[in-house]
Amino acid sequence: MTDSPVTEEILEELRTLDTPTVCNALELTSPERRDHGFTISQLVCTRPNLPPIVGYARTARISALAPDPVKGSAAREKRDGYYEYMGSGPGPSITVIQDMDGDRRGFGAWWGEVNSNIHKGLGSLGVITDGSVRDLPDVADGFQMLAGSIGPSHAYVHVREFNCDVEIMGMKVRHGDLIHADQHGAVVIPKEVAVKVKAAADIIAANEAVIIKASQRPGFDIDQLRRAWADLEEIH
Numbered sequence: 001m002t003d004s005p006v007t008e009e010i011l012e013e014l015r016t017l018d019t020p021t022v023c024n025a026l027e028l029t030s031p032e033r034r035d036h037g038f039t040i041s042q043l044v045c046t047r048p049n050l051p052p053i054v055g056y057a058r059t060a061r062i063s064a065l066a067p068d069p070v071k072g073s074a075a076r077e078k079r080d081g082y083y084e085y086m087g088s089g090p091g092p093s094i095t096v097i098q099d100m101d102g103d104r105r106g107f108g109a110w111w112g113e114v115n116s117n118i119h120k121g122l123g124s125l126g127v128i129t130d131g132s133v134r135d136l137p138d139v140a141d142g143f144q145m146l147a148g149s150i151g152p153s154h155a156y157v158h159v160r161e162f163n164c165d166v167e168i169m170g171m172k173v174r175h176g177d178l179i180h181a182d183q184h185g186a187v188v189i190p191k192e193v194a195v196k197v198k199a200a201a202d203i204i205a206a207n208e209a210v211i212i213k214a215s216q217r218p219g220f221d222i223d224q225l226r227r228a229w230a231d232l233e234e235i236h
Contacts, residue, residue: 005056005090006178006191006194006195010194010195010198011054011092013197013198014052014054014180014189014194014197014198015051015052015054016198017052017180017197017198017201018052018182018184019038019052019180019181019182019184019185019186019187020184021201021204021205022180022187022189022197022201023038023187024200024201024204025196025197025198025200025201025204026187026189026190026193026197026200028200028203028204029193029196029197029200030190030193033190036170036172037171037172037187037188038170038171038185038186038187038188039128039146039168039169039170039171039185039186039187040169040170040171041169041170042169042185043128043130043146043147043148043168043169043185043186044133044145044146044147044148044149044150045144045145045146045182045183046133046136046139046144046145046146046147046150047139047143047144047145048183050126050142050144050182051182052180052181052182053092053094053125053126053144053179053180053181053182054092054094054125054178054179054180054181055091055092055093055094055124055125055178055179056089056090056091056092056093056094056176056177056178056179057093057094057095057096057173057174057175057176057177057178057179057188058085058086058089058093058094058095058096058124058162058163058175059096059097059098059162059163059164059165059166059173059174059175060082060095060096060097060098060159060160060161060162060163060164060166061097061098061099061100061159061160061161061162061164061166062097062098062099062100062110062131062157062158062159062160063099063100063101063156063157063158063160064099064101064107064108064109064110064131064154064155064156064157064158065101065104065107065108065155065156066156067156067158068156068158070158078159079159081162082159082162083118083122085162085163086119086122086123086124086162087122087123089176090176091123092123092124092125093122093123093124093125094124094125094126094127094128094179094181095119095124095126095127095128095129096127096128096129096166096168096173096179097110097127097128097129097131097166097168098129098130098131098166098167098168099129099130099131099132099148100160101131105130105131105132105148105149106130106131106132106147106148106149106151107132107151107155107157108131108132108151108153108154108155108156108157109131109132109133109134109151109152109153109154109157110129110131110154110157110159111127111129111131111132111133111134111135111139111145111147112133112134112135112138112139112154113135113138113139113140116135116139116140116143116145117140117143119140119143120140120142120143124143125143125144126143126144126145126146126181127143127144127145127146127147128146128168128179128181128186129145129146129147129148129168130147130148130168130169131147131148131149131157132147132148132149132150132151133145133147133149133150133151134150134151134152134153134154136150144181144182146181146185146186148169163175168186169185171186171187171188172188173188178190178191178194207232210228210231210232211225211228211229211232213228214227214228215228
């Protein structure tokens, strides 16, 4: 069931929301996920002005500290398999890559001008990685990157495995998971509740509007805040 896509209509609804709003909505639709399923450390967003991206995870693990022990035809076969995997399955996709170099993650960048263009061509909207990225001015147009760091070199970077479970800044991701991401970070949306997220977000927005409107009135004070909270209690 992991690969089963949601409808395009639902994807379009999700694109209208920012990632914090999606997290808020999931607190209503999936309260058991309030403490997990999202990035918990800051990622560098190289293009904060791009709209949110919503897509299905394609996962991999990389390393850059030492050369790939796989050589020759086996290396070419692994490379071919990796890109074939990235271009397969329902789309759009988001590439989610875990850097396995521990305290030295980001030593070498898998992401730059070439790989951003290749992955975009294969249907990826962007990358979420705890590794590094580079070539920022030359990255594929419209391709989003959320990364652990920015660096100049690719060193010995290579793919260790793909189509595997990964963890990026506390967010555990499996192949095919539905991901929502923007400049704030990323969150996994359970597909079974994706259809409920926009309605839950609308409820939260209506409630927040009551407080915000009250706080912007001249003479706002604690008594008016208490009345606004009371008004909220009347909203069902």
